[in-house]
Amino acid sequence: MAALRHLTILGSTGSVGINTLDVVARHPERFRIAALAARSRVDVLFDQCVRFRPDVAVMLEARAAEQLDHRLRSAGVECSVRCGTHALEQAAALPHVDTVMAAIVGIAGLRPTLAAAKAGKKVLLANKESLVTAGPVLMDAVREGGATLLPIDSEHNAIFQALPRAHQQGLESVGVRRVLLTASGGPFRMTPLRQLEHVTPDEACAHPTWVMGRKISVDSATMMNKGLEVIEAHWLFGAGADQIEVLIHPESVIHSLVEYVDGSVIAQLGNPDMRTPIAFALGFPERIDAGVEYLDLSRIGALHFERPDMKRFPCLKLAFAALRAGGSAAAVLNAANEVAVESFLDGRLSFSRIPALIESVLERTAPSAPRSLEDVLAADSEARLQAGRWLADARTGTRSVRKTRSA
Ligand code: NAD
Ligand code: MG
Numbered sequence: 001m002a003a004l005r006h007l008t009i010l011g012s013t014g015s016v017g018i019n020t021l022d023v024v025a026r027h028p029e030r031f032r033i034a035a036l037a038a039r040s041r042v043d044v045l046f047d048q049c050v051r052f053r054p055d056v057a058v059m060l061e062a063r064a065a066e067q068l069d070h071r072l073r074s075a076g077v078e079c080s081v082r083c084g085t086h087a088l089e090q091a092a093a094l095p096h097v098d099t100v101m102a103a104i105v106g107i108a109g110l111r112p113t114l115a116a117a118k119a120g121k122k123v124l125l126a127n128k129e130s131l132v133t134a135g136p137v138l139m140d141a142v143r144e145g146g147a148t149l150l151p152i153d154s155e156h157n158a159i160f161q162a163l164p165r166a167h168q169q170g171l172e173s174v175g176v177r178r179v180l181l182t183a184s185g186g187p188f189r190m191t192p193l194r195q196l197e198h199v200t201p202d203e204a205c206a207h208p209t210w211v212m213g214r215k216i217s218v219d220s221a222t223m224m225n226k227g228l229e230v231i232e233a234h235w236l237f238g239a240g241a242d243q244i245e246v247l248i249h250p251e252s253v254i255h256s257l258v259e260y261v262d263g264s265v266i267a268q269l270g271n272p273d274m275r276t277p278i279a280f281a282l283g284f285p286e287r288i289d290a291g292v293e294y295l296d297l298s299r300i301g302a303l304h305f306e307r308p309d310m311k312r313f314p315c316l317k318l319a320f321a322a323l324r325a326g327g328s329a330a331a332v333l334n335a336a337n338e339v340a341v342e343s344f345l346d347g348r349l350s351f352s353r354i355p356a357l358i359e360s361v362l363e364r365t366a367p368s369a370p371r372s373l374e375d376v377l378a379a380d381s382e383a384r385l386q387a388g389r390w391l392a393d394a395r396t397g398t399r400s401v402r403k404t405r406s407a
Contacts, residue, residue: 001029039064045068058087085111090115093116099282105129122150124152138235172372182245183308197351207221209250218341279292335384336362
């Protein structure tokens with residue numbers, strides 16, 4: 001029988017968090033929830049605590065934590081309720097925890113993910129933004145902490161499955177020529193370009209094949225999600241920008257592919273359901289039931305592929321450029337994108353202006369070479385400041401040419 005694993009889920013109330021608990025609930029003999037953490041959805045975290053009985057529950061916001069604590073006490077559920085960013089890091093590094101699902105969205109997930117890596121946990125990485133912004137810092141923490149990093153992003157999980165275990169020695173050494181990341185193309189793959197000016201947040205979040213949180217849904221519509229995944233693939237697999245290709249595949253059945261020097265291409269397929277990569281990583285190296293519907297290719301009939309159009313998806317081009325530029329460029333790209341997406345979701349920026357904001361922030365922010373968490377956070381803050389100025393200028397109709405010093 002497999003040993004009981006003790007889990008922390010960071011971002012348990014989100015789309016990946018809820019899918020993780022769904023898989024966990026199918027295997028009570030394998031997994032026990034030690035800690036659950038989220039930002040502010042008290043109702044959802046309360047229900048999860050009642051059902052999974054974690055030792056610790058963390059809410060980022062103090063008021064939300066107070067409400068949760070009160071409700072749990074009234075219900076007679078024993079649980080230590082904590083709040084704040086430090087509590088998130090503590091939950092990720094609890095001594096009796098061996099596995100941490102990193103499923104907070106955005107750079108907010110960086111500190112706790114780093115804490116899990118430093119503490120030598122098995123880190124299931126959904127929070128791609130932490131690897132995009134702090135690639136070298138996080139990879140060093142994984143090595144130094146003796147942690148295991150397993151990708152949850154379906155594309156990277158697919159590549160991980162299609163690679164031999166020895167790939168850590170370098171892709172060339174295992175005969176890999178390229179990795180191919182598939183992308184659905186999002187809801188606006190066929191929308192006439194001039195209509196993109198007027199699309200609404202709800203339209204952008206109506207993804208054709210995946211049900212996800214709002215930030216990643218908008219990223220999928222702009223294809224910045226694929227851009228972030230290109231950078232993520234670079235850090236996870238040591239692939240250079242020229243070894244990564246993006247392929248639009250609207251059915252989202254092939255989750256990604258690895259091409260070998262002998263012409264073989266190995267792909268991983270399955271219905272688009274995040275419980276497959278989650279179950280793969282939870283059970284690794286064993287396979288466990290994920291509760292997903294099995295793939296019926298005869299019902300699907302045909303699979304389609306096309307190259308992404310960089311005019312339609314300039315964010316993808318910006319991400320490749322940031323990967324090639326190296327240093328702080330990816331952290332700046334990510335910060336500008338987080339501000340742009342939030343502004344779009346709040347109705348302050350049109351969808352078609354998202355790439356313009358990001359490009360301008362990349363131009364205005366002097367590059368640096370972050371070596372520590374603090375350096376990464378400095379580059380992030382500087383980029384947010386520039387993004388704020390760009391938005392203010394756009395509102396007043398002026399164009400600033402401010403250049404900044406190195407972050
Ligand atoms: P979501 O918006 O549904 O959930 C985000 C979770 O993070 C919530 O539990 C929220 O409470 C928590 N959170 C947000 N800000 C926080 C903060 N400052 N402090 C603490 N907790 C905070 O997002 P999601 O779709 O589940 O995505 C989570 C991560 O997984 C993202 O990085 C995303 O790119 C990645 N991912 C998601 C999917 C998917 O299918 N949803 C697929 C691949 C990768
Ligand atoms: Mg993905």
